[in-house]
């Protein structure tokens with residue numbers, strides 16, 4: 001997921017406008033320009049005689065290609081281009097060839113039929129130097145974490161209850177809870193840890209590794225770290241590694257004292273450490289891998305889920321009839337004497353449909369994570385060369401009128417009538433990607449979203465400040481966020497005060 005942050009940001013709006021206008025960047029670019037004149041000549045000669053040809057695409061300038069014309073809202077820009085050039089088109093940015101896929105059948109080709117060829121994610125230079133890039137992540141969420149999730153969601157409910165009647169920034173509230181859930185899932189509750197410091201440091205990492213890095217476009221310049229991104233990132237990553245190391249040391253001491261068996265819970269960190277301590281040659285993890293994995297989970301899990309739930313709340317506040325229907329279901333399944341529990345989730349089918357419909361219209365990762373083919377292949381009758389970057393535009397695919405009736409309408413009921421789920425073979429609905437690199441956090445994300453959204457709607461009646469209407473405008477970036485945070489006013493709706501404690 002770190003890769004997602006990097007690559008999306010490299011192609012994100014701030015990235016491009018910065019590349020083009022920042023005066024400090026100009027001399028760098030001028031130098032790089034000369035070096036890559038030669039590369040450009042080589043590149044054009046290499047690709048002119050390809051058969052089948054490369055996909056069509058807009059004409060670019062010599063050397064820099066389409067870079068100056070790329071618009072900030074990449075998902076919409078790609079969508080506009082797909083109307084002109086069809087389901088697969090190409091763009092060139094300096095030395096990088098990008099291929100964009102815009103149809104479910106071609107997405108299936110990449111994510112399923114030729115999955116083995118497209119199984120690699122693009123690993124940006126900065127993450128490699130920070131030592132947590134390129135690690136093979138194989139984590140399945142463990143069901144035994146349910147109690148912790150419930151407890152943490154209740155804590156959020158309690159916090160919101162303290163703010164009844166005043167305005168609540170829903171994203172901030174959710175984000176703090178998601179961070180607690182992740183920390184607790186990864187290494188258990190540790191009251192000594194400063195949540196605000198963690199949040200701040202995580203945000204810094206995302207910004208650093210999301211900054212456009214000239215080394216990604218010109219690998220030859222990578223050893224010079226011209227913008228200092230790699231060294232800054234390394235420093236920031238080291239802070240987390242330091243925290244993890246001291247936690248690991250504590251666990252090692254407990255293990256050496258022989259208290260391990262009765263005292264230690266099998267949280268994620270413990271499972272990884274056991275793989276480190278006891279794993280055979282094939283399964284063993286190095287300590288660096290353990291730390292890298294923990295950081296990957298933190299970065300991947302704490303922004304995506306709150307963003308999705310904020311979108312869901314926005315849609316529900318724009319569509320009061322759907323909110324009423326959801327409240328009805330929650331009252332029927334959960335009742336007003338209880339709070340939403342993990343065991344209720346399978347019966348909350350309308351809640352599930354609301355979440356799916358939200359992720360259809362507002363996929364958190366609109367272009368998934370770019371894939372890099374390990375060999376030259378053919379997609380949709382066009383050559384896709386080894387080493388290029390392939391973007392799957394889930395945002396446009398999930399709004400395709402050929403697949404979805406009235407595609408722009410928020411209509412959760414459509415998911416009640418089908419058995420489409422996040423892992424089904426329906427390539428018109430791929431918010432978590434698909435194939436062998438599908439999001440490893442799907443199950444955890446599903447549960448977190450259901451508990452968070454279910455609790456918000458079940459415990460409170462939500463209003464808005466007078467005269468305001470929630471905006472549905474989005475902002476392309478690392479994840480597809482709302483352009484404006486949602487601010488709601490909660491009113492308690494459960495009868496007993498204890499339910500908020």
Ligand code: HEM
Pocket residue numbers: 001121137296297300301302304305308363364365368369431432433434435436437438439440441442444445
């Ligand atoms: C609403 C929540 C989430 C969404 C929409 C989401 C979406 C995605 C997507 C689209 C990918 C790329 C899949 C592909 O290339 O086909 C991905 C990868 C990944 N996600 Fe998530 N994710 C979410 C939550 C989480 C959570 C909670 C975790 C961790 C606990 C997580 C961990 C990861 C990791 C580690 C990868 C990289 C997998 C790999 O490289 O093989 N995600 N996610």
